[in-house]
Amino acid sequence: MSEAVVTGIGVAVPNGMGHEEFWAASLRGDSAIREVRRFDASAYPARLAGEIGDFEPGAHLPGRLVPQTDRMTQLALVAAEWALADAGLEPGAYDSAEMGVSTAGSFGGFEFGQRELEKLWSHGPAHVSAYMSFAWFYAVNSGQISIRHDMRGPSGVLVGDQAGGLDAVAQARRNVRKGTPLVVSGGMESSLCPYGWTARVSGGELSTGDDVHDAYRPFAAGARGHVPGEGGAMLVVEDGERARARGARVYGRIAGCGATFDPAPEREAEPGLRRAVEDALADAGLEPSAVGVVFADGWGTVAADRTEAKAINGVFGxxxxxxxxxxxxxxxxxxxxxxxxLAWALLAMRDGVIPPTVNVPEAASEYGIDLVTEPRHRNLDAALVLARGEGGFNSAMVLSCLT
Structure with missing residues (x-):
C-alpha cells in the first residue's frame, strides 16, 4: 500500500503568511488576536478575532479571478500555490489525472454571499453577481484549486466543522493509498463579516472578553470560550515512493487517522475523542509512548477542555x-x-521544538496535563493532532518522521 507523505506546506494565518514566517512568529509567541477590524463588531457580545492583516488578493491572483471569489477562496488559492512551490514540483511531474484536491469547508463564502444578498435587497436581482452561484459554496475551494492547477484526479470536500480539516487530509491519504500520486489538501476559513459573525455568536461559545491576553485560554482555570480566526493551510500529500523518486524533501508521513462521533447527549455515554486517538495510534502501529507531543483542539470551555484532557490522560497517562x-x-x-x-506539527518534528500555548501561564490542576507554555526543545519522532467540531465530530491524526 502506498505511503502518504507531506512534501509541501502553504500557510495563511493571522500571525504569518507563508510557512516560515508563520513558524518564526509561532516560536516567538506572536499572537494576532485583536479587536475585529473587518467590520464594526461593537454591538456584538464578542469582539475579538484572529484577522489576517495585509492581504491583497490582486497581488497574488489574476485580476479576473478576484471578483469571482470569496476571501476564503483567495486565501486557499494562495496557500495552495505556496504549498506546491514548497514541494518543488517541476512542470509535467504528474499528469493532470494523477493529481487531486481534498479540502474541508465549514462556513463557506459568507462574505461574498452577504455582499450579494445586500445587492439583491437594495438594488434588485439584476445587480447580483453570476458568481454567487458558486462563490458561497463550501466546496468551491476544491473546485478553484483543481481548475487553477489542472488537477483532474479524485477530488472532493468534507464538512465536519473544526474536525473537517483533519478529515480532508485523511481523505487525501486514502486517495494516495488508492493510487493517486498527489493530492492538495487542507482547509481555509474567512467569515469575519456580520453574516458570519452572527452565525458564530449564536453558538454561545465565543469568548466575550475584551482583553486580548485573557479572552482565549484553553485548559486555564475558568476558561470562558474561544476566539475565532480566519485562515488555514494547504498541504501537498504525495505518494512516498514517487516523491523520493523525484528527489522531493519530505516533512513527514501521515501515519494514522481516526474519526468518531460523540453519542447523543441523552445517552450519557463516553465521548468519542479517546477512541479516535486510539484508532489513529492503532492505524499508525504506534504505542502511545512513541508520541512526543499532542496538538490539542483547545475548545476553550471548561466542559470541552475537561473532556479533551480526560481523553489525552486516558491514552497517555x-x-x-x-x-x-x-x-x-x-x-x-x-x-x-x-x-x-499539522503544519505546526511537521515543522516541530523538523526542528525539534514544540510551539507554545500563549496567554496560559499553566494548565489548571484539574486537567492534569503537561501544557507547553514556552517553546520546548525536544526530539520528535511522532506527533498527534486532535480536532473536534460542533455536533460531535472527533478526528485524530498521527504524523511520524520517515524511518
Missing amino acids: PGAVPVTVPKTMTGRLNSGAGPVD
Missing part, C-alpha cells in the same frame, strides 16, 4: 506527554484549524 495549543495565537479556524496544526 496524566502529564505523560507534552500538550500544546498554539492556535491561541491565531484563534480557532474551523476547517482550517486541523491543517494548521
Whole structure:
C-alpha cells in the first residue's frame, strides 16, 4: 500500500503568511488576536478575532479571478500555490489525472454571499453577481484549486466543522493509498463579516472578553470560550515512493487517522475523542509512548477542555506527554484549524521544538496535563493532532518522521 507523505506546506494565518514566517512568529509567541477590524463588531457580545492583516488578493491572483471569489477562496488559492512551490514540483511531474484536491469547508463564502444578498435587497436581482452561484459554496475551494492547477484526479470536500480539516487530509491519504500520486489538501476559513459573525455568536461559545491576553485560554482555570480566526493551510500529500523518486524533501508521513462521533447527549455515554486517538495510534502501529507531543483542539470551555484532557490522560497517562495549543495565537479556524496544526506539527518534528500555548501561564490542576507554555526543545519522532467540531465530530491524526 502506498505511503502518504507531506512534501509541501502553504500557510495563511493571522500571525504569518507563508510557512516560515508563520513558524518564526509561532516560536516567538506572536499572537494576532485583536479587536475585529473587518467590520464594526461593537454591538456584538464578542469582539475579538484572529484577522489576517495585509492581504491583497490582486497581488497574488489574476485580476479576473478576484471578483469571482470569496476571501476564503483567495486565501486557499494562495496557500495552495505556496504549498506546491514548497514541494518543488517541476512542470509535467504528474499528469493532470494523477493529481487531486481534498479540502474541508465549514462556513463557506459568507462574505461574498452577504455582499450579494445586500445587492439583491437594495438594488434588485439584476445587480447580483453570476458568481454567487458558486462563490458561497463550501466546496468551491476544491473546485478553484483543481481548475487553477489542472488537477483532474479524485477530488472532493468534507464538512465536519473544526474536525473537517483533519478529515480532508485523511481523505487525501486514502486517495494516495488508492493510487493517486498527489493530492492538495487542507482547509481555509474567512467569515469575519456580520453574516458570519452572527452565525458564530449564536453558538454561545465565543469568548466575550475584551482583553486580548485573557479572552482565549484553553485548559486555564475558568476558561470562558474561544476566539475565532480566519485562515488555514494547504498541504501537498504525495505518494512516498514517487516523491523520493523525484528527489522531493519530505516533512513527514501521515501515519494514522481516526474519526468518531460523540453519542447523543441523552445517552450519557463516553465521548468519542479517546477512541479516535486510539484508532489513529492503532492505524499508525504506534504505542502511545512513541508520541512526543499532542496538538490539542483547545475548545476553550471548561466542559470541552475537561473532556479533551480526560481523553489525552486516558491514552497517555496524566502529564505523560507534552500538550500544546498554539492556535491561541491565531484563534480557532474551523476547517482550517486541523491543517494548521499539522503544519505546526511537521515543522516541530523538523526542528525539534514544540510551539507554545500563549496567554496560559499553566494548565489548571484539574486537567492534569503537561501544557507547553514556552517553546520546548525536544526530539520528535511522532506527533498527534486532535480536532473536534460542533455536533460531535472527533478526528485524530498521527504524523511520524520517515524511518
